Amino acid sequence: MVALCWKLSLCFFCYQVVSGRVKREGHYIAAVYEHESILSPNPTALVDRQSALQLMGRNLDIYEQQAVAAARQGAQIIVFPEDGIHGFNFTRSSIYPYLDFALHSQSVKWNPCREPYLFNDTEVLQRLSCMALKNKIFLVANLGTKQPCEHTDPYCPSDGRYQFNTNVAFDADGMLVATYRKYNLYFEYAFDTPPEPDYKVFDTPFAGKFGMFTCFDILFFEPAVNLIRQYNLKQVVYPTAWMNQLPLLSAVEFQQAFATAFNINILAANIHHPTLGMTGSGIYTPAKSFIYHNMESYGGKLIVAEIPVITTDHETNLESNERVRENLHHSCKTFIGTSLDDQVCFREEEETPSRVSEKGNEQLVPVFYSEMMYDNFTFVPVWGEKGELQVCANTLCCYLNYQRADLTGELYALGVFDGLHTVHGTYYVQACALVKCGGLNFSTCGEEVTHATALIDFQLWGNMSTRYVFPLLLTSGIALDFADHMGWKNNHYFISKNRTSFGLLTAALYGRWYEKD
Template sequence: YVAAVYEHESILSPNPTALVDRRSALELMGRNLDIYEQQVVAAARQGAQIIVFPEDGIHGFNFTRSSIYPYLDFIVHSHSVKWNPCREPYLFNDTEVLQRLSCMALKNKIFLVANLGTKQPCEHTDPHCPSDGRYQFNTNVAFNDDGMLVATYRKHNLYFEYAFDTPPEPDYKLFDTPFAGKFGMFTCFDILFFEPAVNLVRQYSLKQIVYPTAWMNQLPLLSAVEFQQAFATAFNVNILAANIHYPTLGMTGSGIYTPVKSFIYHDMEGYGGKLIVAEIPVITTDYKTNLEKTPDRVSEIGNEQLPPTFYAEMMYDNFTFVPVWGEKGELQVCANTLCCYLTYQRAVVTDELYALGVFDGLHTVHGTYYVQACALVKCGGLSFSTCGQEVTDATALIDFQLWGNMSTSYIFPLLLTSGITLDYADHMGWKNNHYFISKNRTSSGLLTAALYGRWYEKD
């Protein structure tokens, strides 16, 4: 099927904490919706059957609970209500944004997924009801090609979004399409947690995901395109991911991902939005790609002349590292219960410093979640203290096999190359209770090769 995602540079409110009336809010959102409309037309012309827009794209960000209120549409979160906002605009008040989105889908005969702020009045008899008598949700909506509202999803894992409420229960939301079967929906920070993202994919055996996001890149392990690809690979799904374009906040990185090939956009320099349209196969089975080959060996590595271990901060976590010196070698490094192993051969020898790092612990900055990570990274300079820094360019080509005795079955394989581009492992999978990834000769210089394990039970 043909999919489209749009990385949108939002027209933002100059003062998001100021209180404005509904008319002013609609005027600002209308300018973003005008851009959406142009992109829907362009995508439909290229044969797209579904288009996804980013999180916060219509209203922007940095609101307070009260200042976002005029930007919120009313929505009924219920399976029972069948509603086509374009054809039945009179059913509910304060649904102007939903009406415009619905009409775009209808006019262009395309499935459309977008994100907006919504409000829902509640009674004080409801124990979760906020004191101002209303819920405010960060919401994804999906319309079919007739403009019918077919699914709504309320973001569960909010990322310091004080304007919004967490829904009382996680939403598991999917919608059906004639061209690719069922799609599941979640948003941005959700991708790092078990509820609802992982649970949704597993419970419904989903093969297609739509994913609006406003993701601030953090290298070396959590760049948007890097982790979106890792999720697609780990769960054998296609992901249609639309990110905001706002380089000054580190926001860029969208794509149409399959487990083995992707169409991505990452640009920290330029301005303006970017439409990606690509044809991808529907994943129908649980077939494992050619990834499950056995590694040459999984053995403890002898302590003959191991290089020194050192500590450095990476991703705000205290990693234990060993330097990756010389043209080839075998290394191991351990922390807590996790040991990481690397065999490597530099195909192109450069004077760049690489290091093998391990972290097995609770990550506590910008969110709390338990990580088990084995990571081969390029350091920012030639001294140990530069390992773990954000690096975007590299020239060394390294053949490697990386493995670890992970305690969780949820492993996200990361393979990032120079210029924030993606590469794909030759082999990966479980062998003797170790998870491994191997690659001969990346297509360009290696930035990061990592096993990013999420041990959800220990969050």
């Protein structure tokens, strides 16, 4: 490649050599590390600071090795996961020795590696800062932090200190350039929620502004959505400790959907503990992903990829809702193979029962109910070689046109949910989902399934009441696929695919109606 560039005299215009790796103009090289953290055998036990530092030092030793490996591959930024340094399942008291003091004010410039004497209890920050400095790499990590407070502060806890789940970002000189305190805690009783959401952005010379938030934050308007909107962000770093929940909230599945919906790049680093269902990291662009999902084996995984800098302010799939209020046909059929660039038509006769075609005959299909991810979904079975289906709940109606390449004997179902999710968090969901069932009985629809063989052409759409719709497309083995077309038309959000790459697990429109939380 390099020799060819020299012959064409294009090398200095098109490429830049970074640490032995060729980087294209308008691109940057990112790294994320999925870390199998070394955990405390008894996180509720009270230990001294030195013992806590010893445990965290073992994890930081691994971080240091991975920062070196990433830099050697030309990475300009590396992201490590949530809880990777200290672990989890602490009490408020037992985590205290693991906490660093972190300066949250942006007005004070501090380089922990070069100025370790400025603040006490900053050993972890010093090591992270030195990793960034030694490897000349931007570095993002997650740790526990503490901050004293006065009892005159109405939010100050009774023990006189805040304890935060915190992301820190360092530039390539080791300077602390941003701290973010997690706003949406997920049963994290050792930590406090900050009084106000942080909107933290840091600037880089290779890709402009990056924003950051943590794990459960991705499901809420504050701060994730508001941060992206306010700062017009195109790059996000995302430490997480995500427990996969199929069929709609697998880590890589939702991370990709978020990148697609907002037309952004996401650098997502997850923890790796398969026995706890925790895996799934990646470097995501709206059009391509570099992912790791492994529930079978142990050990960490470094992902390094070159991705384009998103600089143009293209309309996102979410924002395009504003321009599709025109009245298009409401009554024409949409057939598999129709060019969706030209025509997406919807059948909205809610009194008409769903029908499925098989060998030229039409048959009515039954409506049934089954629990999926702790929510009571309304389903219709997806029978036969091809058909048109609809299913409704509350204000949401979901529509499906499909054609199967062959009948594999697997049962699929089209489900709808429009309501408040109340288990493991409270938030309002509107979802249209085509899922593979766990068996051949209706009661298995909604179960967690990881393998499928059916290749399906489909068009799926719904009359969503929220503009925030995340398109999910997951195939056998927890692999990602990309839709041929998606977006808003005639006040419906749609997603279509002509023949999935592998057996279809999930095709869904996952809507978050934030105002109804």
